[in-house]
Structure formats: structure tokens, C-alpha cells
Amino acid sequence: MFISPIILTLIILLLALISFICEFFPVDTTAIGITVLLILCQLVTPEEGISGFSNSATITVMAMFILSAGITRTGGLQIVRDLLFQLGGKSLRKQIASLGIIVGFISAFINNTAVVAVFLPIIESWGKKRKISLSKLLIPLSYTAILGGVITIIGTSTNILASGLSKKLGYGEFSIFLITPIGIPIFFIGLIYLTFIAPRILPERKSVSNDGLDVDYGMKDYVSEIIITPRSNLIGQTLRQSGIQRKFDIDVLEIIHNDIHFPQPLADKILSLGDILLVRGSKEDLLQIRDERGVDILADVKFDEEKVEDELSFGEDKVAEVLILSNSRLIGSTLKDLRFRQRYNATVIAIRRGEELLRERLGKVRLRFGDLLLVQGPKESFIGLQTTRELLVLEERDIETLRQNKAYIAIAIVFGVVILAAFNILPILVSSLVGVMLMIFTGCLKPGEIYGAVRWDIIFLLAGLIPLGIAMDKSGTNELIANYIVMLGGYLPNYFVLVLFYFFTALLTEILSNNAAVLLMLPVAAEVAENLDLNPIAFMLAVMFAASNSYITPIGYQTNTMVYGPGGYRFLDFTRVGLPLTLMFTFLVPFFIIIVYGL
Incomplete structure (x- = not known):
């Protein structure tokens, strides 16, 4: 029986959505599986199926991960730590504002996941010194990193991917500062909300001053x-x-x-x-x-007389929390499979997974991104854990584990990459690759470290889903979906069509992932804009901003997942704080897009 390419593509798209939502497999595995299915169904050629690996967006994202690692490995971000402590003062609002400005600015140029990874231990230390509950600070840390990521195109992998898709669709790449006139006001509106309104909503789940x-x-x-x-x-x-x-x-x-x-x-x-x-x-x-x-x-x-923590930390031993990062090879394995005790010379006492606390049968628990491990072991073992690229010890790094003498060189290299691309001296793909080589030649990174710096799950997700976009375009699926949306758009003012795209993409991001949402929605948005005789750039930017601004759940964006366990949050804490922000941006971002770029 013959099945039309559109129906077949929609079936595969539905399978992808179900797998993403139900988490049958890791997202990168699902993406590669979809590519294989597309090739077998002859919806794309084998060459088109592997084209995602050579796509300029994929290579640029990979290079930006390495540049971010160069900054973090040399302690470039730690330079601002003292400034943060100095500006923060004793007022919670002042602390959130100063944290937001510093983190937001850095996230505009450095991958925001890497920024949060560096600042998590710093905020832990800051919270102890200021006697502030971490749950009052870590959601603002994540949200300001997200807000900073939409100030420039290189702030997140999502923006870079959107730029690559725009080029593929014939509208050209986005310049680095294309979205800055919109990103800056959106950032400060979000920061004002987090500074003056969010403290009343943020819970006090985890105190670092009273209980150990x-x-x-x-x-x-x-x-x-x-x-x-x-x-x-x-x-x-x-x-x-x-x-x-x-x-x-x-x-x-x-x-x-x-x-x-x-x-x-x-x-x-x-x-x-x-x-x-x-x-x-x-x-x-x-x-x-x-x-x-x-x-x-x-x-x-x-x-009863003294804390268990003190007993466990006797002499040369210590106890600390260790976060599993998103690029960790430990994900999906059990402590027993990993021989964790033998590998790291430390023992896991408990695992915190969001609201859930696991203390039994730990050897059989399959580890996930964002799991917080309570680990006990010799102090030298934690120095080793600080240098691994798969785990993050939630305490400030020992100075000897960083190449601090290279910090300003790494910062200069990233600054040079931005300047070369901003003034169109070199394409961002070329300038970022030049930056990677300079990181290695100057000793900011060792050659072997670049492989661990890359978020391979993101790379395979991008490479695996790009062929799905090709299949949707070749089969006419994008055109079909666009026609239905155009029919609905005929009854709405143009502004609300843009709002509709923003809102739907934001919801899709919470369900799937930011990159998957962009890959699925951006080509449809451009098609709808063409059919309605509107500005395609405006529609593509609406999709990009919506995919990059994820606040409603702790699983919609990597930085939210990273602070979920350390902050002791409950799932709905993110919804209470993030939903008003999402609804506000649903109407504000399209408004600013129309003012700056027209419709």
C-alpha cells in the first residue's frame, strides 16, 4: 500500500515527539534513530541524512562549546567572583540584581550552560557567607543566564542553529548582534521581574546557614x-x-x-x-x-550530640554534593556498573533527584542529568572530581586545578572571535574555529580536552534532527502545516499571529527541547510569513526567542535542570516563578520584534 510522503513524514514526526516526551531513549539517540528511519523510508537520501554533521550550525555550536571550556578551564569566569561578592551587599534584591547583570553579560558571549556550571559553586559559597537560602538565588541564576543568552546570536546553541536554518532557507545568516536591540530590553525587563517580584514567590527550600x-x-x-x-x-x-x-x-x-x-x-x-x-x-x-x-x-x-556530617568529614575525609552534568558519560549507568567507589575513591551516600531523595539500592539506580550525589571520601578525591568534565563539585574549585595564568588570553581569544564575526571580517564559523586552534596553541586547553568540552548529546541532536527538517520541506509537510496556520491567521491581526507562534514554540520547548522546537517550528514560521506576505525574519526571530526562553519547568532547559537539585526545589516552583515571565514575554517579544524589524 502506497503511503504519501506527507503522511509518512507526519508519522515519523509523531514518533519523534512521543519518544521525546516519554523519554524512551536519550534525545540524541532518538534524533539519530529518526534519521535512520527517514533514510530507510527514502524521505531523504543518505547524503542528506548525514548532512547534519557537516552543517555550519552544528560545527559552530561545537566550536563555541570548546571556546566556553577555554574560559572556564583557565578560571576566566572566577575573575568576576570578587566583584559579585562586593556588589551583592546584604539585600536579596541587590544580590539578585548584581548576580543577574554579571551572569547575563557573560552569558551573552559564553554558552549559558557553562556559565551556570561555574557559578553554581560560587553561589553556594556566597549563600553560606551571606546566610541566604540557595533556593532564593539559584532560579534567578538560571533565568538570568537564559536571558543573557538571547542578547547575541552566540549566547546559546539554539540561536546559532536558528541562524544556520535561516541561511539554509535562503534568508542569510544572522549577524552576532542582530537580536541585541530586542535582547537587551527583554533582559532588563526580566531582571526587574526577578529582582522585585520573584523574591516574593521564590520558596525558601534549602538553607545553607542553619541545617547541614x-x-x-x-x-x-x-x-x-x-x-x-x-x-x-x-x-x-x-x-x-x-x-x-x-x-x-x-x-x-x-x-x-x-x-x-x-x-x-x-x-x-x-x-x-x-x-x-x-x-x-x-x-x-x-x-x-x-x-x-x-x-x-x-x-x-x-x-545526637554532633552532626553526622562532622563524623563523616573527620580528618582527611569530607562530604560534598556532586552534580551530574549533561555531557556526562555516567548518565544511564548505575553506580555498580561504573564501579564508582573504585573509579573516584569516594562513596555515594544518597542521591537527590528533584524532589525525590534516594537512599536505598543506590547501586542499581540509573543516573540522570541533574542528579545530585551526596559523596563522601578523602579530600584529595574531590580535587580529582573537580577536574573531571562529567561531574561538578558544588564548592569553589581549588586554584591549582585552573590555569589562571592563561585566563586573560582565553578572554582575549573569545573577544577576538566576536569582533571578527561582528564586523564581517570572517564568518562566525571560521572565526570560532580559529579561536579553537588559538585556545590549543596558547595552552588554554590541552588537545585532549576539546573532546570532553563538546556537548555531544547536543551535536548528535542537531545532526539527527536536521534531516527531519529536510524531509518536512521535501515532502511538502511544512507547506501543509503552514496552509492550516494561514487559514487561522486570516481571522487574527498579524501581531497575534506572531504571538501565536511565540506561545506555541515556548510550549513545545518545555515538552521537547529548545533545539528541537527551533528545528520543527522555524521553517514553518518562514513559510507562514511568506504566505501572509509578512516579514519572515520577524517570524523566525519570534520562534528563536521563544525556544531560548524556557522558564516554566525544570526540564525544559539545561540550566533549570542543573539548579533543580542544588536548590532543593519542587517541580511547581519553576512554574510559579516562570509562568508569569513566559506569558509576559509572549506579548512583549513580538511587540519589540515589530518595532525593530517591522512585520
Whole structure:
């Protein structure tokens, strides 16, 4: 039976939407799968199917990730830390305003996900010094980074992708500062909202001044001491030989022998009579160990007198929160599969996933982007964790892990990339690649570090979905959808057609992702504008702004997901703060677009 190309394309599009929404697979896997399906159905040629990997937008986004890494790896962003502390003062509104101006300006030129990753530990430290709840600061951090990203074309991968699609559709690439006349007023309107209105709505979920990590994670109920008695069959065995960590759902965090605290690694430590083991585990597992291995569970009187966190951080050990970043290879794996304890010489005590706190069967939990791990281990292990590109320790980085003597060189390189592209001396693709090579030649980045700097999930998402756009164009699907929208647009003023595109794209971004929303909506927007004899640039910019401004949920944009766990937020906290902002921009952005570019 013959199926028309339009119907076939719509079926594949529907499958893509279902997979994105239900998260059957990671978004990049779904995108590549869609490409393969398009080729098999002969909706695109094999050459068109892989064209996304050579697309100028994909390569430019990749280069910008590397340039952002050069700034962060040299500590270029830490230069503004003291300025932030100085300007913040004691007023929450003043702190949000100063944070917003600094973060927003940086996000206009550096990938905003990288900016939030650097500022998260800084805000943690700032919150402790100022005795402010992190939940009052981290949503403003994420939102101002998003707002700053729409001041220039290079602020987000979404803007760069929109520029590449515009070129492909025959309207030319966007210049770096094309959207600045709109982005700046939108940024300051958003900052005024976050400074004067949001503090009344923002919850006080997580205090860094009163309660420690032990209270936040309920560690008192899951961290206990057991003592090896004369009847114990553990005497003379190493921890590895005993197999108690494999058989029972426990982790041995520390061994105390004759008042001497032995930190990780503990696998080859021989257990002796009277040894005290500090363990993470449920009461059920501890009772089973007591019965089978002849140990006694010590009363937790000590933990009533002093915090569990202090006990875990004794001597050379420490406890800290570690965030799983979006480019982490740990995503989708379990702690057991990763051999996390052996790899990082540290133990995960609990996992916070949004509102959910996981403290049992941790070895079997599949890790996700945004998961917050409570980790205990030797202090030197955390220095190693600070240098990994897959995990973010929520404390300020040790100076020795940064190439601070190269910071101003990295900043100069990024500034040069912007100048060359802004004055049309070189295309942004060429200037960004030149910048990448300069980062390596000047020692700001080592050659091997550039691979870890790239968000490969974004690259494969772009490369995988670009052929879907080609199929929608070739099959006439874009034209069909555009015709239906034009019919509706005949009953609406032109301004409200633009508002409709903004609102629908904003909702689609919350459901899918910002890049997927642009890839699907921007060609349709241009088609509708042509059919209504309106300005296609105005419609494409409306789609781009809507896709780049995601505030309603913690999963619609990467920076929101990053602050979700550290801020101790609930899902609807983002909706309460972000929905008014989204609705306000739904009407304001089209208004500014019409004023600046006409309709």
C-alpha cells in the first residue's frame, strides 16, 4: 500500500515527539534513530541524512562549546567572583540584581550552560557567607543566564542553529548582534521581574546557614556505626573478602581502629576485634548483618550530640554534593556498573533527584542529568572530581586545578572571535574555529580536552534532527502545516499571529527541547510569513526567542535542570516563578520584534 510522503513524514514526526516526551531513549539517540528511519523510508537520501554533521550550525555550536571550556578551564569566569561578592551587599534584591547583570553579560558571549556550571559553586559559597537560602538565588541564576543568552546570536546553541536554518532557507545568516536591540530590553525587563517580584514567590527550600547536609539528606537515619564483636566471622578478613558491601545494601564509609580513623580506600583493610565501621544502610540491612555476621549496632547517641556530617568529614575525609552534568558519560549507568567507589575513591551516600531523595539500592539506580550525589571520601578525591568534565563539585574549585595564568588570553581569544564575526571580517564559523586552534596553541586547553568540552548529546541532536527538517520541506509537510496556520491567521491581526507562534514554540520547548522546537517550528514560521506576505525574519526571530526562553519547568532547559537539585526545589516552583515571565514575554517579544524589524 502506497503511503504519501506527507503522511509518512507526519508519522515519523509523531514518533519523534512521543519518544521525546516519554523519554524512551536519550534525545540524541532518538534524533539519530529518526534519521535512520527517514533514510530507510527514502524521505531523504543518505547524503542528506548525514548532512547534519557537516552543517555550519552544528560545527559552530561545537566550536563555541570548546571556546566556553577555554574560559572556564583557565578560571576566566572566577575573575568576576570578587566583584559579585562586593556588589551583592546584604539585600536579596541587590544580590539578585548584581548576580543577574554579571551572569547575563557573560552569558551573552559564553554558552549559558557553562556559565551556570561555574557559578553554581560560587553561589553556594556566597549563600553560606551571606546566610541566604540557595533556593532564593539559584532560579534567578538560571533565568538570568537564559536571558543573557538571547542578547547575541552566540549566547546559546539554539540561536546559532536558528541562524544556520535561516541561511539554509535562503534568508542569510544572522549577524552576532542582530537580536541585541530586542535582547537587551527583554533582559532588563526580566531582571526587574526577578529582582522585585520573584523574591516574593521564590520558596525558601534549602538553607545553607542553619541545617547541614546531614539534615538535608536525612543522614542520621541512614548512617550508623557497627562494632566487630568476639563472635563475629569478619575478624581477620579484609573488607573485600567479607563481601558485606556486595551482599547487603550498605557502604562502609570509614573504619575506626583504636580511635584511628581509616578513610577510603578500605577494600584491603583487615578487620579486627573491636573495629568500628561507619556504614550507610537501612535498619533492615543492619539487622541482617548483625544476625549473620555477629556484629553489634552501636546506639546513635554520638549522632545526637554532633552532626553526622562532622563524623563523616573527620580528618582527611569530607562530604560534598556532586552534580551530574549533561555531557556526562555516567548518565544511564548505575553506580555498580561504573564501579564508582573504585573509579573516584569516594562513596555515594544518597542521591537527590528533584524532589525525590534516594537512599536505598543506590547501586542499581540509573543516573540522570541533574542528579545530585551526596559523596563522601578523602579530600584529595574531590580535587580529582573537580577536574573531571562529567561531574561538578558544588564548592569553589581549588586554584591549582585552573590555569589562571592563561585566563586573560582565553578572554582575549573569545573577544577576538566576536569582533571578527561582528564586523564581517570572517564568518562566525571560521572565526570560532580559529579561536579553537588559538585556545590549543596558547595552552588554554590541552588537545585532549576539546573532546570532553563538546556537548555531544547536543551535536548528535542537531545532526539527527536536521534531516527531519529536510524531509518536512521535501515532502511538502511544512507547506501543509503552514496552509492550516494561514487559514487561522486570516481571522487574527498579524501581531497575534506572531504571538501565536511565540506561545506555541515556548510550549513545545518545555515538552521537547529548545533545539528541537527551533528545528520543527522555524521553517514553518518562514513559510507562514511568506504566505501572509509578512516579514519572515520577524517570524523566525519570534520562534528563536521563544525556544531560548524556557522558564516554566525544570526540564525544559539545561540550566533549570542543573539548579533543580542544588536548590532543593519542587517541580511547581519553576512554574510559579516562570509562568508569569513566559506569558509576559509572549506579548512583549513580538511587540519589540515589530518595532525593530517591522512585520
